[in-house]
Amino acid sequence: MxxxxxxxxxxxxxxxxxxxxxxxxxxxxxxxxxxxxxxxxxxxxxxxxxxxxxxxxxxxxxxxxxxxxxxxxxxxxxxxxxxxxxxxxxxxxxxxxxxxxxxxxxxxxxxxxxxxxxxxxxxxxxxxxxxxxxxxxxxxxxxxxxxxxxxxxxxxxxxxxxxxxxxxxxxxxxxxxxxxxxxxxxxxxxxxxxxxxxxxxxxxxxxxxxxxxxxxxxxxxxxxxxxxxxxxxxxxxxxxxxxxxxxxxxxxxxxxxxxxxxxxxxxxxxxxxxNLLTLNGKKMSKSTGNTLLPDELFSGDTPLLEKGFDPMVVRFFMMQAHYRSVLDFSYDALLASEKGYHKLMTAYKDLDKLKVSEESSEEVSKHIAAYYSAMNDDFNTPILIANLFDTVSWINKVKVGQATISKADLIELKKELDAFITGVLGLTGGQAENNDGANKMDAVMEVIIELRKNARENKDWTSSDLIRDSLTAAGISIKDTKEGTSWSLN
Structure with missing residues (x-):
């Protein structure tokens, strides 16, 4: 490139x-x-x-x-x-x-x-x-x-x-x-x-x-x-x-x-x-108590947060703003970034599960070119992340059979996503790392999907709908296709 x-x-x-x-x-x-x-x-x-x-x-x-x-x-x-x-x-x-x-x-x-x-x-x-x-x-x-x-x-x-x-x-x-x-x-x-x-x-x-x-x-x-x-x-x-x-x-x-x-x-x-940081729209200041240390951010041991955040979520949050822009920390913004981070890393991890086809429904070269275009424009990480989520949408469609990707394109996409997600953005917790938490989440979701499947087979629509609605409220989508049921983070 x-x-x-x-x-x-x-x-x-x-x-x-x-x-x-x-x-x-x-x-x-x-x-x-x-x-x-x-x-x-x-x-x-x-x-x-x-x-x-x-x-x-x-x-x-x-x-x-x-x-x-x-x-x-x-x-x-x-x-x-x-x-x-x-x-x-x-x-x-x-x-x-x-x-x-x-x-x-x-x-x-x-x-x-x-x-x-x-x-x-x-x-x-x-x-x-x-x-x-x-x-x-x-x-x-x-x-x-x-x-x-x-x-x-x-x-x-x-x-x-x-x-x-x-x-x-x-x-x-x-x-x-x-x-x-x-x-x-x-x-x-x-x-x-x-x-x-x-x-x-x-x-x-x-x-x-x-x-x-x-x-x-x-x-x-x-x-x-x-x-x-x-x-x-x-x-x-x-x-x-x-x-x-x-x-x-x-x-x-x-x-x-x-x-x-x-x-x-x-x-x-x-x-x-x-550029500088603000906290809840105001300048950080020890004298006013409007300040946050990294350890407090990780542990949640501060009245400014309801819970702590993983360092990778915080890094992802910082990458969502251009380095020359003022960045405002807030609990709600961190929560939104946490969802986005998990959605990105889940799709990244799912690359190994994708079924390949003879042809790709989208041009992988256009996705990759967009990554370079963003970063070559003064290291524009927010645009890079937006482009990565375009790719996430494609991955999720391939996952449920609504789109296709060829073997050669999948290999090329894996290489570039590894370079930009774990390399350039410096994010861990996905395919390049054995993430114990992610593996446990997979196992839990397999049990939940099986319970929902049994409820549907027994025509227990009340239980089936309750499982689906509870997952939706928790930010997890499930999709039923002829090939089975898949899930993804919203």
Missing amino acids: TKELKLYNSLSAEKEVFKPIHSNYVGMYVCGPTVYSDVHLGNCRTFISFDMIYRYLIHLGYKVRYVRNITDAGHLVDDADEGEDKIVKKARLEQVEPMEIVQKYTVGFHDILRNFNAIPPNIEPTATGHIQEQINIIEKIISQGLAYEVNGSVYFNVDKYNETADYGILSKRKIEDLMSGTRELDGQSEKKSPLDFALWKKASPEHIMRWNSPWSDGFPGWHIECTAMSTKYLGESFDIHGGGMDLKFPHHECEIAQAQAFTGKPPVKYWLHA
């Missing part, structure tokens, strides 16, 4: 035909979590989205190096002039070492993504493991006259950079507008301009996480770690940089500026951003 993939580039604000810098090799960097608390659903949505993108690029035949960092350094994540690092604050509250916090929440992050069947990145570097690389980059930026040292701290000079480059190129913000929206310097700040951002901060006496540098005992700024790790593992210019929409400014904007100051060239060809 074609590799004519188009993706929306935040840098150009347009869809562009994807052309990797190095032919068949793709370098992809995604900003990972700051590990000081449980991973939230917004993080999950971002990482699941880029897991899907990673999977599809591999499916198209690209060799992908996927790098996703872990932020474990003691920096001020809001880039303030003063304050307490969140990792250090958590360590102080729990009376443990900061790296114990890092280890605890890194393990938790990996466990959650494993539940979502996310493929680990090829490289997962940490900020603390790349302090020297960050220092080297800062030294180079200073030598270029684009950063300055004050009292042991180093700041990027945005005004100086903007004389020959464009600070705001990604977020489409003008430096004049940014300046008007900042506070006036109060005479106590070390910065020359409110827009200048920290590359290195001198540590206060009580700051725990600190390293030696040419300027002071201190710690790196928020943005410099990603430039250090992305350039080390992907080169001075690479293909895709991803993250959440909330990172576009200032984090990614600052990454572009400091990387270009360091190398003299734009660091990234395509910038991709996953």
Whole structure:
């Protein structure tokens, strides 16, 4: 199939035909979590989205190096002039070492993504493991006259950079507008301009996480770690940089500026951003209680849900919205997705039960082409899923004798459905996996269908109708044909 993939580039604000810098090799960097608390659903949505993108690029035949960092350094994540690092604050509250916090929440992050069947990145570097690389980059930026040292701290000079480059190129913000929206310097700040951002901060006496540098005992700024790790593992210019929409400014904007100051060239060809999550139509917020953690979503142990949901149902739910669209979580929406997920996986599992014919009543090539058309349009998973359900309708018709499929087409369809359902979408629980729950459901339905059959043979229409109506109410359809009775989830 074609590799004519188009993706929306935040840098150009347009869809562009994807052309990797190095032919068949793709370098992809995604900003990972700051590990000081449980991973939230917004993080999950971002990482699941880029897991899907990673999977599809591999499916198209690209060799992908996927790098996703872990932020474990003691920096001020809001880039303030003063304050307490969140990792250090958590360590102080729990009376443990900061790296114990890092280890605890890194393990938790990996466990959650494993539940979502996310493929680990090829490289997962940490900020603390790349302090020297960050220092080297800062030294180079200073030598270029684009950063300055004050009292042991180093700041990027945005005004100086903007004389020959464009600070705001990604977020489409003008430096004049940014300046008007900042506070006036109060005479106590070390910065020359409110827009200048920290590359290195001198540590206060009580700051725990600190390293030696040419300027002071201190710690790196928020943005410099990603430039250090992305350039080390992907080169001075690479293909895709991803993250959440909330990172576009200032984090990614600052990454572009400091990387270009360091190398003299734009660091990234395509910038991709996953959009935000809402819950019941409102912004997620711990302070209002309108928030949901992945474990609560799985267990149902929250007043916001009446029951828990399988991680694959949640992943399927996320795939039903485009990665660049705002996604609203609600109990009713998850229930609808649960039905859809089971219907898709049941049809997928039923492929092995289909009877083949001499000819197919539909062109399998049209179904498959629709899958690629959707995914080649900026990874449009909701359209892909709609196309998959068109195929589900065909499968269900073949199952009850209302349509036909040839042996060759069935083999081809199995291969492509496996590639798109379990491969690209990353869903498990169907044909590619021995799903104990599905097998038990089959066994139960065989008993129910046999009971209904006996009732009909004994002309016990009341019992027969009761079985049918009860199944319908439970979201299960049964169909009687000359070849027997079949069932499917609505």
